[in-house]
Each structure stands twice: as C-alpha cells, then as structure tokens.
Amino acid sequence: MFKLVTFNLLNKPSRWHDRRKLIVRELAELQPDVIALQEVSLPHNNAEWLADQLGGYTVHTSPKTGALAKREAVAMLSRLPVEGCHTLSLVAQSRVAQAVRLRVGDRPIVIVNGHFMFHVYDHIKRTRQVQRVLNWLRLAAASYPVVVCGDFNATPEMRTIRMMKESFSSAYEVAHGREPEYTCPTPLVYRFHAARKGLSLVGNLIAHRQPEPWRGTLDYIFVDDNFHVRSCEVVLNTPASSDPTLYPSDHVGLCVTLEVAALPVTR
Numbered sequence: 524m525f526k527l528v529t530f531n532l533l534n535k536p537s538r539w540h541d542r543r544k545l546i547v548r549e550l551a552e553l554q555p556d557v558i559a560l561q562e563v564s565l566p567h568n569n570a571e572w573l574a575d576q577l578g579g580y581t582v583h584t585s586p587k588t589g590a591l592a593k594r595e596a597v598a599m600l601s602r603l604p605v606e607g608c609h610t611l612s613l614v615a616q617s618r619v620a621q622a623v624r625l626r627v628g629d630r631p632i633v634i635v636n637g638h639f640m641f642h643v644y645d646h647i648k649r650t651r652q653v654q655r656v657l658n659w660l661r662l663a664a665a666s667y668p669v670v671v672c673g674d675f676n677a678t679p680e681m682r683t684i685r686m687m688k689e690s691f692s693s694a695y696e697v698a699h700g701r702e703p704e705y706t707c708p709t710p711l712v713y714r715f716h717a718a719r720k721g722l723s724l725v726g727n728l729i730a731h732r733q734p735e736p737w738r739g740t741l742d743y744i745f746v747d748d749n750f751h752v753r754s755c756e757v758v759l760n761t762p763a764s765s766d767p768t769l770y771p772s773d774h775v776g777l778c779v780t781l782e783v784a785a786l787p788v789t790r
Contacts, residue, residue: 524627524753524781524783525627526553526781527556527557527558527634527670527779528553528557528776528777529672529673529742529776530560530759530775530777531638531674531772531773531774531776532560532570532772533562533774534562534564537773538711539569541769542711542769542770543572545763545771546573549758550759556603557625557634558573558580558599559634560597560599561597562638562674565586565595566593568584568598570596570598570600571584573600574600580602581600581601581602582598583598583621584596584597585620585621585636586610588614589617597619597673599636603625603627604625605623605625606625606626606631609623611655613640613656616641618637618638620639621636622634622636622659622664624667630783632667632670632783633668633669634669634672637656637673641676649676650686653683653687656671668747668750668783669747670746671687671691671743672742672743672745674741675687675741676741677741691746692747692752694752694755694777695777697746699755702740702743703775705738705740706739706757707739707774707775709760709762710762710767710770711768711772743777750783750784751782752779755777756778757775758778759771759776760775
C-alpha cells in the first residue's frame with residue numbers, strides 16, 4: 524500500500540511565505556509516499572523547498588516548454604524508489620505531463636502528473652492533451668499499473684474527464700460514489716482580487732444561473748484496475764486559524780491510499 528497526494532501550489536506570489544507553512548504542516552501530518560505538484564515556481568523551485576522541509580523525498584521536476592520553462596513546472600516528490608522519469612509535452616499553453624516509474628514493494632508502477640490546458644469551455648485542445656497522454660501510456664507503459672493525477676482544468680461532465688473514465692476510475696468517486704463538491708477555488712483567490720470575484724459571479728450567473736462565484740472540481744486521481752482504493756479524501760483545504768482567507772492554495776488537494784494488486788501467480 525502507498526499514499527499519494529496531488530496538489531496545485533498556485534504559481535503566484537499570493538502570500539506564499541504564509542501559505543507554505545500550512546502546506547508543510549499538513550503534508551507532515553499526512554506523510555504521503557508520493558506528492559504530485561502542479562504550478563511549481565521556478566527558478567527557485569518551491570517543490571525542492573518543500574522536500575527539504577519534509578525530509579526523505581527525492582524531487583523530480585518537469586518544466587514547461589518554451590519561454591515558460593524558466594518560470595513553472597510540475598514536480599513529483601517520492602519516498603519510494605524511482606526508476607525513471609519522462610516529460611511529455613502537451614503543446615498547448617506550453618503544458619507538460621510527467622510520467623515517473625517507481626517501485627511499490629516488488630511492483631514497478633507508473634504515476635503520471637499533469638497540468639492540462641486552462642480554458643473555461645470544453646476546449647478540443649485540452650482533449651487532445653489527454654489523448655496524447657493516453658496514447659503515450661499505451662505505447663510506453665502498457666505493462667505497468669498506472670495512476671494519472673493532477674489539475675485537469677475540466678469539470679466532471681466535460682469530455683476530457685469522460686475520456687479518462689473510459690480507461691480509468693476516479694479514486695474519489697470510487698471511495699464516495701461521486702466527485703468532490705469542488706476543488707477550486709478557495710477563498711484565497713479573492714482576498715486581493717475583488718474584481719475577479721465579481722467576474723466569476725457574473726459568469727456563473729450567465730452560464731449556470733447560480734447567483735454566487737463559480738467553483739467546481741478540476742483535480743483528480745485516476746487509477747486503473749491494478750489498484751484497490753482504500754481511501755480518498757480532500758486535503759489541504761483548511762484555512763489558517765488566525766485568518767479565514769489564508770488557504771494553502773487556490774486549489775485543494777486530494778489524498779489517496781492505494782493497494783497494488785498482487786502479481787498473478789505463474790504456473
């Protein structure tokens with residue numbers, strides 16, 4: 524069994540020096556074996572800073588492509604033995620996914636950590652990004668148990684997520700019978716952005732006839748049939764005790780405990 528957390532750090536200077544204390548505190552309590560991070564800030568690499576604070580993790584960083592390669596990345600922290608890391612360009616918006624092969628006991632597995640295209644609509648370019656990941660997995664990881672996690676920037680009814688669910692199960696949905704109520708945004712995003720809150724309210728009213736700022740589920744952990752989901756919970760979703768607007772990020776995280784199915788007995 525092993526524990527995995529996926530979490531979007533928010534690559535903006537919005538109260539990072541305060542937020543990082545909340546992140547370290549909760550991750551230290553959770554003690555995950557693997558942490559998949561999106562919106563890692565470069566060049567100082569706050570994923571490495573978190574690993575230093577927590578101790579015992581190796582850090583595997585995959586920067587965006589093009590001009591954004593010096594500014595942002597996805598990264599995976601692992602306390603499990605890592606046997607390889609591959610970065611897959613997703614083309615649109617310089618996005619990338621990383622595939623890390625690691626070992627759980629005597630089983631090699633592959634965990635994909637992705638940050639997919641942002642667009643408010645069900646954009647075809649994001650669907651192509653997911654298809655690119657699925658095609659790569661069929662070619663390069665067909666013999667491995669696979670987990671795909673990260674910030675998909677797509678709500679459950681969008682074709683991106685429907686496509687993922689044709690090949691994988693959503694761990695949170697397996698554990699609870701539904702997806703989380705929301706994973707983004709937290710109140711952090713509106714602390715210094717009243718105009719953004721107003722636009723979100725107006726947009727949600729027009730699109731969904733709901734008179735409050737938009738929020739929805741964008742973050743997922745998908746697993747194939749080689750895994751048993753023992754638990755999956757929303758984490759990193761609690762504000763500082765002294766400030767109800769100070770959250771770890773504009774996203775919340777997901778934490779799953781997975782059991783890898785035993786290898787079939789050969790005769």
